[in-house]
Amino acid sequence: LISERSAGFSRQQHRFFVFCVAPxxxxxxxxxxxxxxxxxxxxxxxxxxxxxxxxxxxxxxxESYRQLLADDRLRNSMWVQVKLSxxxxxxxxLIGLGLALLLNIKSRLLEALRxxxxxxxxxxxxxxxxxxxxxxxxxxxPMHGIFRALGWNVPAxxxxxxWALTSIIIADTWEWFPFTMLMVLAALQMLPQELLDAAKVDxxxxxxxxxxxxxxxxxxxxxVAGLFRLIDSIKAFPLIFILTDGxxxxxxEVTNYYSYLQAFNFSYLGFSxxxxxxxxxxxxxxxxxxxxxxxxxxxxx
Amino acid sequence: xxxLAVVLAGLALSPFLWLLLMSFKTNAEIxxxxxxxxxxxxxxxxxxxxxxxxxxxxxxxxxVGVVSTAVSLVIxxxxxxxxxxxxxxxxxxxxxWILASRMAPPIAFTIP
Numbered sequence: 001l002i003s004e005r006s007a008g009f010s011r012q013q014h015r016f017f018v019f020c021v022a023p024x025x026x027x028x029x030x031x032x033x034x035x036x037x038x039x040x041x042x043x044x045x046x047x048x049x050x051x052x053x054x055x056x057x058x059x060x061x062x063e064s065y066r067q068l069l070a071d072d073r074l075r076n077s078m079w080v081q082v083k084l085s086x087x088x089x090x091x092x093x094l095i096g097l098g099l100a101l102l103l104n105i106k107s108r109l110l111e112a113l114r115x116x117x118x119x120x121x122x123x124x125x126x127x128x129x130x131x132x133x134x135x136x137x138x139x140x141x142p143m144h145g146i147f148r149a150l151g152w153n154v155p156a157x158x159x160x161x162x163w164a165l166t167s168i169i170i171a172d173t174w175e176w177f178p179f180t181m182l183m184v185l186a187a188l189q190m191l192p193q194e195l196l197d198a199a200k201v202d203x204x205x206x207x208x209x210x211x212x213x214x215x216x217x218x219x220x221x222x223x224v225a226g227l228f229r230l231i232d233s234i235k236a237f238p239l240i241f242i243l244t245d246g247x248x249x250x251x252x253e254v255t256n257y258y259s260y261l262q263a264f265n266f267s268y269l270g271f272s273x274x275x276x277x278x279x280x281x282x283x284x285x286x287x288x289x290x291x292x293x294x295x296x297x298x299x300x301x
Numbered sequence: 302x303x304x305l306a307v308v309l310a311g312l313a314l315s316p317f318l319w320l321l322l323m324s325f326k327t328n329a330e331i332x333x334x335x336x337x338x339x340x341x342x343x344x345x346x347x348x349x350x351x352x353x354x355x356x357x358x359x360x361x362x363x364x365v366g367v368v369s370t371a372v373s374l375v376i377x378x379x380x381x382x383x384x385x386x387x388x389x390x391x392x393x394x395x396x397x398w399i400l401a402s403r404m405a406p407p408i409a410f411t412i413p
Contacts, residue, residue, distance in 0.1 A: 020383035021395060023376045032402045102306055109303055116310045119317060131316045134323065140331050142319050149335065174316065280405055287401045 036280065042273040049267035064274035074275065076250060077258040084169060084254055085233040089226050091173040096180025097222065101210065103181075104188045114185065121178035129242035132171040136243065158244050164252050171239050176232070180225045187221035188214070220293075227290045231283055255279055 044061035046054050068074060099117060103110050120128065136158045138144040147154040157167040191214060199213050236254055240246060246253035246261065253261075256279065263272035323331055325342040350356070384396050 017383040017387045020379035021387075024380035024399065025395070027376055028399060028402055032405065036405075099309070102302065102309075105302060107303060110306055113306055113310050117313060119314060123317070127320075131320045134320060135316055140323075142315075142336065145334060145336060174313070177313075283405055284401065291397055291401070 039273050039280070040277055042270055043277045045270045047268075047270035047273070049269060054270070064271045067271060068274050068278070073250060073253075074255070074258060077253050077255045080165065080250075080252060081234065081254045081256075083165060084172070084236065084252075085230055087169045088172045088176070088233050089229045091169070092177045092180045092229055093222060093226050095173065095177040096182075096225070097184050097218075099177070099181045100184035100188055101214070103185060117181060118178045120175050121182075123175075125175070125238040126242070128171070128175045129238045132167075132174075132239070133242055136167055159248055161248050161251055164244050164248055168236075168239055168243060168252050171243065172233070172236060175239070176229060180222075180229065183221050183225040184218055187218040191217050223293060224290060227286060227293065231286050231290075234279065234283060234286075 043064055045057050046060070046063055047057075048054050103114055103117070123131075135141050135143050136156065138154075138156050144154060144156075155163070157163040195213055195217070196209060199209055204212070234254075235256060237256055237260070240252055240254060240257050244252040246257050250258075255275065259272045259275040259279065262268045262275065324346055325344070326340060327343055327345065330337075330340050380399075387395075
């Protein structure tokens with residue numbers, strides 16, 4: 001009798017949970033699932049905005065994907081993406097880790113400084129882009145002012161083929177190092193003091209403490225922060241849009257930006273959708289990796 | 302250590318501080334070389350905000366911000382409560398997919 005009643009209660013509870021979650025799922029389905037399906041459908045058509053009759057033309061469903069494989073510009077954009085992701089993620093991890101180790105010392109001043117370091121991350125992306133546009137514009141840039149005072153002749157970085165991508169990397173690193181710093185700092189605060197004390201009693205030097213106690217403790221967080229930044233770096237848009245517009249040539253044209261150009265400058269929506277489907281698949285795989293690493297699926301009893 | 306941290310903070314913040322300084326400068330002052338540390342600060346740029354489109358766009362931002370926060374709280378809080386109490390496998394899977402949807406590139410949702 002009791003088990004029957006508890007089963008009734010659990011069924012009721014289950015129904016209540018479904019009732020609570022349903023609105024969220026409905027909204028998500030409406031704003032993510034439906035557009036994704038539409039995107040997938042579009043990627044199988046040669047949709048071109050200037051030719052409306054191409055909208056539901058499924059006669060050659062894989063045509064866009066075939067072109068995609070042969071597209072040099074797409075290959076270039078992926079290579080640019082790899083370079084951008086590699087450098088921004090590595091630099092953000094290194095700078096974030098260094099600053100977090102520095103700021104983890106107990107002191108009122110350093111605690112106050114943590115907030116200061118977070119400012120780049122909380123600025124709106126457009127504001128960040130404008131700040132760097134100012135810095136990279138020789139006439140008004142304090143950086144170019146310093147170069148001039150030193151007598152160096154430095155070209156405008158965002159229009160110089162050798163420096164364009166580097167200048168984007170610098171700006172993106174500046175915008176997002178606070179994220180890795182924050183995550184590492186949070187992990188460092190969880191580091192049990194006993195571990196450090198035990199190592200100190202054993203006569204470990206500060207360097208050995210960092211190398212053999214602290215770093216192994218936070219390596220999981222570093223991995224997760226790196227993966228999050230990797231996914232976000234695939235979404236890089238405002239900086240490139242404002243600073244270089246993909247140029248000079250297409251040296252800073254990442255895949256995301258190329259897809260945007262195909263869709264809204266050249267009107268090849270079908271082809272652009274195919275690129276985006278590939279991007280979406282890549283981010284889904286990366287998200288899945290993150291989730292496996294963090295282990296949300298494990299927390300089941 | 303503390304001095305190092307302060308210097309680094311200053312360095313990290315300098316791009317933003319420059320923007321802040323520029324907001325108090327006249328156009329002529331912005332283009333001046335070498336830039337003067339002590340310049341005649343002007344509030345003209347801020348005063349101009351109130352006669353420009355800024356007023357309109359800022360109130361739009363406020364409306365979008367407040368309304369979307371309110372709507373997402375109304376929809377999200379019950380879901381968050383249920384998912385935190387829901388200990389079965391279903392709950393974890395739902396949580397996972399909600400999070401995953403946050404990671405998709407925005408361009409995927411601009412084309413449709």
